[in-house]
Amino acid sequence: MSDIPAHYFHITLASAQRQGLQPLAICEALHIDNAKLADPNSTVSNQQFSALWRYLWDALDDEFLGFTQRPCKRGTFATACKLSRRSANFTHFFKEMTRFYTLVDSDIVMSLEPVADKQALTIVNHAPDHDMQHFSIEYILFYWHRLACWFSNQKIKPLYAEFAYPEPAHSAVYKELFQCPIHFNGERNALIFNDDFKDLQPMRSRSELYDFLNRLPDDFLSIPGKDSSLETRIKILILKQSREQLKFPTLEQLADSLHMSRTSLGRKLAAENTSYRHLKELIRRDLTMDKLSRSNMNIADIAQLVGFSESASLNRAFKNWTGLTPQQFRGKKNNHNSK
Numbered sequence: 001m002s003d004i005p006a007h008y009f010h011i012t013l014a015s016a017q018r019q020g021l022q023p024l025a026i027c028e029a030l031h032i033d034n035a036k037l038a039d040p041n042s043t044v045s046n047q048q049f050s051a052l053w054r055y056l057w058d059a060l061d062d063e064f065l066g067f068t069q070r071p072c073k074r075g076t077f078a079t080a081c082k083l084s085r086r087s088a089n090f091t092h093f094f095k096e097m098t099r100f101y102t103l104v105d106s107d108i109v110m111s112l113e114p115v116a117d118k119q120a121l122t123i124v125n126h127a128p129d130h131d132m133q134h135f136s137i138e139y140i141l142f143y144w145h146r147l148a149c150w151f152s153n154q155k156i157k158p159l160y161a162e163f164a165y166p167e168p169a170h171s172a173v174y175k176e177l178f179q180c181p182i183h184f185n186g187e188r189n190a191l192i193f194n195d196d197f198k199d200l201q202p203m204r205s206r207s208e209l210y211d212f213l214n215r216l217p218d219d220f221l222s223i224p225g226k227d228s229s230l231e232t233r234i235k236i237l238i239l240k241q242s243r244e245q246l247k248f249p250t251l252e253q254l255a256d257s258l259h260m261s262r263t264s265l266g267r268k269l270a271a272e273n274t275s276y277r278h279l280k281e282l283i284r285r286d287l288t289m290d291k292l293s294r295s296n297m298n299i300a301d302i303a304q305l306v307g308f309s310e311s312a313s314l315n316r317a318f319k320n321w322t323g324l325t326p327q328q329f330r331g332k333k334n335n336h337n338s339k
Contacts, residue, residue, distance in 0.1 A: 004049040006042040007170045011135045015066040016056055026055060050218045067136040068107035069127035076104055078213045081147070084202070085209055086294070090148065091198040094121070108136060110144055112198060115190075118159065119197045121145065122190040134165060137189045142177050143217075145191055150212065151202040153236055158193055162186035203236050205286040206293065230268050233258065234279055239287075246287060246306045248280055285321045288314065292330045299326050 013023040027034040030051050032044065044052075057063060062071035080100040087093035094112035101108065107127040113120050123141050125131055141161075149156050158180040167184040174182045178191065204212070237257060238248060249257065254276065255265040269275055284306045291302045303314035318326050 004044050004046060005170065005173055006044060007173075008135065008139075009044050009049060009052065011133055012052060012056070012065060015135075016060070019060055019062075019066045021056075021059060026052070030055060046218070053217045064106075064108060064136060064140075067127075067131040068125060069130055070105060070107050072101075072104070072106055072108070076101070076106070077216075081209060081213065082206075085151075085204065085206065087202055089198060090152070090200045090202075093151070093202055108140060110140070114195075114198075115192065117195055119193045119195055120162075120188065120190040121148070121193065121197075122188050124189065134163070134168065134189075137163070138174070138177065141189065141191060145178070148197075148200070151204055152200045153203050153232060154200065156193065156197065156200070158191040160192050162188055162190050162192060164189050201240075203239065205235070205239075205283075206290040207286045230258075230265075231272055231274055231279060234276075235283060238283060245304070246284065248307065251276055281317075281321075284317070288318060288326070289322075289329070292326055302326070 013026060016026060017023055024034055030048065032048055032052075053065070056065050057074050060066060060071065061074055063074060063076055064072045080097045083100055084093050084096040087096055090112060094110065098109065098111050101110065107125060107130075109124045109126065111122050113122060121141070121144060123137055123144075125136050131137070145156070145158070158178060160181040160183060161174065161178045162183045164186055165184065171182065171184070180191075234254065237254075238246075241247065251265065252262050255262045258265060260268070265276075269279075288302055288306050291297050291305065297305070299314065300311045303309075303311045306314070308314040308317070315325050318324070318329070322329060324332070
């Protein structure tokens with residue numbers, strides 16, 4: 001996305017002021033020229049807007065930035081993503097995300113629901129008096145759409161967007177936000193997708209998710225929706241075909257699946273500063289760490305799952321990857337989660 005209209009920056013600063021913060025002090029802390037923002041046609045960079053969000057997340061301990069009656073503590077979104085990552089498809093993924101937000105007593109409710117022969121990614125703010133200009137509706141819907149694109153590794157284009165309020169003065173930016181036709185005065189606040197949207201699968205590994213969450217909110221403002229690198233395509237292809245046990249095709253078989261020659265595949269991997277051998281190590285490592293963290297599988301079964309003939313081989317490899325044995329890694333994770 002290009003630079004952010006100052007309209008959104010002012011709305012966010014106004015919310016911060018309602019929470020007792022001083023907009024001028026915030027601009028000074030972020031090295032932003034507040035006088036420049038007085039121009040209604042001015043913009044702020046994605047980096048400046050991201051910096052504002054991070055500042056307010058810390059200052060308010062509220063991921064919804066004061067646009068709801070009840071604050072949403074920092075870490076809520078990340079925890080919901082981690083709990084939902086292993087969902088079989090987006091129907092279950094968004095159900096799990098929504099259930100978690102309900103458990104933490106959030107004023108924002110998201111859902112994926114059928115509408116005729118389509119799927120509607122819908123948002124409701126149960127505290128509308130705290131967001132008269134619909135900021136939370138626009139940006140949280142935008143964020144969850146980008147989340148779906150990132151998790152599925154696909155650039156998913158909505159059929160259209162529907163909003164249950166009159167067209168606002170800043171509506172010109174909506175097409176840039178959502179990249180689809182926009183309708184106001186509708187029945188709901190939602191992005192409408194083809195019906196097969198519900199069957200898309202979350203494809204990202206645990207380590208990819210952690211890296212992604214550590215970079216927020218930057219990536220939501222810049223990710224194009226699809227990582228087209230050959231490395232990512234190979235990871236997704238292998239994990240998609242290895243639901244029960246990790247299986248690696250030969251280099252020739254992999255090249256054939258990607259519709260290229262073995263020589264071309266090797267050259268393209270080298271251009272991305274990697275190799276098939278290295279990618280296999282990364283996939284084994286990530287899957288092992290995921291099973292140690294999120295399951296009760298014993299070490300021998302995990303070794304078989306990721307392609308080692310015995311536990312000792314996995315122990316040696318895992319210590320090279322992390323400096324820990326699998327047992328030590330699991331113990332550290334259990335101790336951390338119990339705190």
